[in-house]
Amino acid sequence: MNHETPCPLNAVVPRPATVHPRPETLVLDADTTIAGEADAVRWFRETVGGATGLPLREARNGHITFRVTPGELHGPESYRMSITPEGVSVRAHDPAGAHYAAQTLRQLLGAGAWRESVVRTGPWTLPCGELEDHPRFSWRGCHLDLARHFLPKREVLRFVELLAAHKLNVLHLHLTDDQGWRIEVPGLPRLTEVGAWRSGSQLGAGPTAEHLARPHGGYYTSEDLLEIVSYAAEHHITVVPEVDVPGHCQAAIASYPRLGTDPHRRLDVWTGWGVSEHVLNAEESTVDFFRRVFDHVVSVFPSPVVCVGGDEVPATEWENDRRCRERSRELGLPEPAALHGWFLRRMAEHLRDRGRRALGWDEVLDAGGALPSGSIVASWRGEEGGKRAVAAGHDTIMCPEQEVYLDHRQADHPEEPVPVGYLRTLEDVHDYDPVPSDMPDGSAHRVLGTQAQVWTEHLDSPSRVDYAAFPRLCALAEVAWLSARARNFTEFHRRLATYHLPRLEALGVEFRPLDGPRPWQTRPGVPGKPR
Structure with a gap:
C-alpha cells in the first residue's frame, strides 16, 4: 500500500481567492x-x-x-x-464553478492524480x-496558431485539458493564414485540397534563416472541429474560431x-514567415465567398x-491594381487602403446578423469604422489599442505582444531555442496587469480579460508548443484569475516549483x-531574431 502525501491547501495554481487551512486530513479510499x-x-x-x-x-x-447553489456565491x-x-x-454558482472545484481537488491530491492510469x-489524502474562489475576468484565454504549423486533433484536445486544468476558459483557434488553411468548408474543396498544404517551411528567423x-x-x-468544440464544452471552455481577412489570405488565394x-496569377501557399502582400480583392463575389465561409464557421462553432x-x-x-482603385471609388471610399475597413465591416455585420460578435485585432481601429457596435478589439500592439477601443465604446481583450506572446523568448539563456521577439520571463508574465493604470474611471469593465498568444512559426511540434507555453501559461492563468494586489511572484514560484511542475511532469507536459x-x-544552428 502506497500513501501519497497531500499537497497543502495553498498549493493550487491559480491560487484561490481565500484559503483557510486546518490541520486535519481527509482520507479517500475504496469506500x-x-x-x-x-x-x-x-x-x-x-x-x-x-x-x-x-x-x-x-x-x-x-x-x-x-x-450548484447560485444565490450563495460570488458570481x-x-x-x-x-x-x-x-x-x-x-457549493458552486454554476456547473463551471463545480468543474473548477473538481480541478482544485485534483491538484490537492498531488502529482499522482495527474497520471493516465494507476x-x-x-x-x-x-x-x-x-476555500472560496472566483475569477477576476470572464475572458481567460489562450490563442493557438494552427495555420503556421498544424497540430493533430489529439494534440488540440490535450491542449484543451491543459487550459481547463488552469481554469482558463477560452481557446482562440487561428485556423487560416498565408501558410495554411485548416478548416474544411463544404462546397469549397480547394481550400483544403490546395490551401492546407505547403511545399516547405522557413527554418528559424532573421537574415540567416534557412x-x-x-x-x-x-x-x-x-466532425473534427465539432469534436473539439464538444470536448472543450465539457471542460467549460469556449472555442473562438478565427478566419483572418482581408490580409493573411495567401493560402485562400492560392x-x-x-x-x-x-x-490570372497563380500563387503557392506561402513557405515563409512574415506579412504577405497578397490580399483579397473587394469584389462582391469575394464578399459572398467569405460570407459562405463564415456561415459554415458559425454552424460548427457555437461561440458567441x-x-x-x-x-x-x-x-x-489595392493601390497598384486598376480594378481595386476603381472599386474603392465605386464604394465612395477616400482611398484604396480604405478597402480594409470596408471588407471587415461587411464580415462583422454578417456575423452580427447571425447573432455573433466580431472580434478583430487592434488594426481594425485604424481601418475606417470597420467595427459595428458590439464588436471586440484584441489589443496586441501594446495596450493603446485596448484603451482606444474602450474610449470608442468597444470591449477589449488585453493581449499585448510585449507581455503575453508565449512564442517570444523566455530567457537570455544561451541555448534558448529559436529566440525570437521580446524577452518575457516567467516573472514578467506573472507581473502583468491587464487593466492599465491610466484607464478612465468606470471603464475597467470593458476589459473582458486577457489571453496568451502561442504563434507557431517556430513551434513545429507539440513538444515545442509545450516548451513555449509552460510554465508561463501557468503564470498567465494566475493573472487572469487573481487581482494584481493578490499576486506574489515569490510565493507563486514556490507553489510552481514544489507542487505544480511535478503535476505537469506526471501529465507528460x-x-x-x-x-x-x-x-x-535546444535547437542548435536554428537562428532566432531577438527584439
Whole structure:
C-alpha cells in the first residue's frame, strides 16, 4: 500500500481567492462515494478515479458532493469548498464553478492524480480547510496558431485539458493564414485540397534563416472541429474560431485565384514567415465567398464571438491594381487602403446578423469604422489599442505582444531555442496587469480579460508548443484569475516549483525547466531574431 502525501491547501495554481487551512486530513479510499452536479461528478470519477484507482461510487449523500447553489456565491464560475475529515462539500454558482472545484481537488491530491492510469494502490489524502474562489475576468484565454504549423486533433484536445486544468476558459483557434488553411468548408474543396498544404517551411528567423524543403500541412474536418468544440464544452471552455481577412489570405488565394487582386496569377501557399502582400480583392463575389465561409464557421462553432482577424493588411496591391482603385471609388471610399475597413465591416455585420460578435485585432481601429457596435478589439500592439477601443465604446481583450506572446523568448539563456521577439520571463508574465493604470474611471469593465498568444512559426511540434507555453501559461492563468494586489511572484514560484511542475511532469507536459532548456529542447544552428 502506497500513501501519497497531500499537497497543502495553498498549493493550487491559480491560487484561490481565500484559503483557510486546518490541520486535519481527509482520507479517500475504496469506500469513498461521490454525488451532486452531474458533469463535475463524471469528470472527477473518470479523470481522478482513473488515476488514483478509487471507485468513487455515486451515492445519494456522497462523501464528496458538488452542489450548484447560485444565490450563495460570488458570481459566475465561483465556488466554495469545505474539506473536513468527514468529506468534501462544494457549493458552486454554476456547473463551471463545480468543474473548477473538481480541478482544485485534483491538484490537492498531488502529482499522482495527474497520471493516465494507476501507479500506486491504497488510500489518498486531502488537506482540510475552506476555500472560496472566483475569477477576476470572464475572458481567460489562450490563442493557438494552427495555420503556421498544424497540430493533430489529439494534440488540440490535450491542449484543451491543459487550459481547463488552469481554469482558463477560452481557446482562440487561428485556423487560416498565408501558410495554411485548416478548416474544411463544404462546397469549397480547394481550400483544403490546395490551401492546407505547403511545399516547405522557413527554418528559424532573421537574415540567416534557412528553408526546410519538407512538405507540411493538414486540416480539420467539420466532425473534427465539432469534436473539439464538444470536448472543450465539457471542460467549460469556449472555442473562438478565427478566419483572418482581408490580409493573411495567401493560402485562400492560392486555392481560388479569383479571390486575389490578379485572378490570372497563380500563387503557392506561402513557405515563409512574415506579412504577405497578397490580399483579397473587394469584389462582391469575394464578399459572398467569405460570407459562405463564415456561415459554415458559425454552424460548427457555437461561440458567441468569432474572430475576423483584420491585422497586418498591406494596401500595396489595392493601390497598384486598376480594378481595386476603381472599386474603392465605386464604394465612395477616400482611398484604396480604405478597402480594409470596408471588407471587415461587411464580415462583422454578417456575423452580427447571425447573432455573433466580431472580434478583430487592434488594426481594425485604424481601418475606417470597420467595427459595428458590439464588436471586440484584441489589443496586441501594446495596450493603446485596448484603451482606444474602450474610449470608442468597444470591449477589449488585453493581449499585448510585449507581455503575453508565449512564442517570444523566455530567457537570455544561451541555448534558448529559436529566440525570437521580446524577452518575457516567467516573472514578467506573472507581473502583468491587464487593466492599465491610466484607464478612465468606470471603464475597467470593458476589459473582458486577457489571453496568451502561442504563434507557431517556430513551434513545429507539440513538444515545442509545450516548451513555449509552460510554465508561463501557468503564470498567465494566475493573472487572469487573481487581482494584481493578490499576486506574489515569490510565493507563486514556490507553489510552481514544489507542487505544480511535478503535476505537469506526471501529465507528460514537456515544459521548460526553470533553470533552462534540457539538451534535447535546444535547437542548435536554428537562428532566432531577438527584439
